[in-house]
Amino acid sequence: MAAPRIVIRGLRKSFGRKKVLDGIDVEVGVGQSLVVIGGSGSGKSVLLKCILGLIEPDSGSIRIDGEETVGLSRADRARVMRKFGMLFQGGALFDSLKVWENVAFGPIQSDHIPEAEAKEIALAKLGAVGLTPDVGELRPAELSGGMQKRVALARAIAREPEIIFFDEPTTGLDPIMSDVINELIVQCVKQLGASTISITHDMASARKIGDRIAMLYEGRLIWQGPVADIDHSGDAHVDQFIHGRAEGPIRMQVTKG
């Protein structure tokens, strides 16, 4: 087996006294899709942001293609970042730019591709997620939630990254639009041969996108395994989560912090 793309060991992060990540160990192989499930506020987004270097972990190791990235200098970080594409939870589209400029942002600003050529790329990527070129001239605020997610997806894949993160790609969408987005993700990932980590609490989405599933609970990955095994994990927490039951070992934290 080829060396894994991402190897995380003993990752810890607290905000004040609150332990959000408390010793995460996980690997993602080349071309593999890992889905992380877990309740709201369990630290799924924090995990992705630690890997991206947006949040500095307290301790632990994150290796990307064998290179340690914790404590990397800004210049090296920018180089490593070139491998990544990220679809943010809320889309995070730049609302001062047109849709095509959003998608072309990476190619123009950091790959220094000429604007006309980058626009071609952007329109092609928009096409790949099912949007017509006239949408490219609109502002993000003029789009519906589903369309914004598609644009965000197009932006995440515009630089043909080797590793893509999807943070709750279907949250807030209707079931049909969710399935459309899931299809698009599966398609794009297959085409690029990328390794991915996806976050979701939508089990339909998890089964569709993932090769492996890991469940984050109280700062640890309490279970991980192939998608097919999720239904007989033998873990009461996982069972409660995938069936969406209020009763069980997981006590929902109602207040923040």
Next chain:
Amino acid sequence: MNVPLVTVLGRMTLSFLALTGAVTAFATRGILHCFEPPIYRRQILRQMLEIGYYSLPVVGLTAIFTGMVLALQSYTGFARFSAESAIPNVVVVSLTRELGPVLAGLMVAGRVGAAIAAELGTMRVTEQIDALTTLSTEPFKYLVAPRIIAAVVTLPLLVLVADAIGILGGYLVGVYKLDFNEQSYLRNTTDFLQVMDVVSGLVKAAVFGFLIALMGCYHGYNSRGGAQGVGTATTNAVVSASILILTANYLITELFFAR
């Protein structure tokens, strides 16, 4: 609860020092990125338009009424000593040295400082700043540096315009209301106008521009917690920029004119 005063004062001092340190680090990083390529020219131009051009109406209005009221007030005062001929002098010196830069600075702090904090704050809470980083673009270079450069360059230009409009305001009141002779009012104005007065005003303007952009960016960039956090950031940006402008104004005046 009964906390000794010393403890409270100590805590306040510590958090003030921490804040000063954080702002200084932020400012240093921002300034370094102003000089290190790539320079985002289009962002700088956009900010110059936003900060300079769109502030012209509010700064112009402030300036003309200030010039007018200066002439009127000094007349009512000076008439008692039959010193009315000093009015053009008072108008031109007060405007170029003090009121032009300070009032323009405060108006722009309200308009632009707030806008910068709100825009960056919204970008922070909607993860747009994180998105920049994942697209291999340094947010300080793309967001902070262009705003600092634009404000430092544009504020002196705005103040030049404010000076001119303010002097015009004084002239209008002097000639049409106080019956000055046009020629002698203008001659008095130009005779008294000293290069140092204007230069000191422009230096102030550049410093104020820096402070406005810095406070807007600092509070916006570090905002937390949704819409309310952005609101707080906006208020803090305007209040801190205004206080810093008034403080810096005194210090620069001391540097230029106190012997």
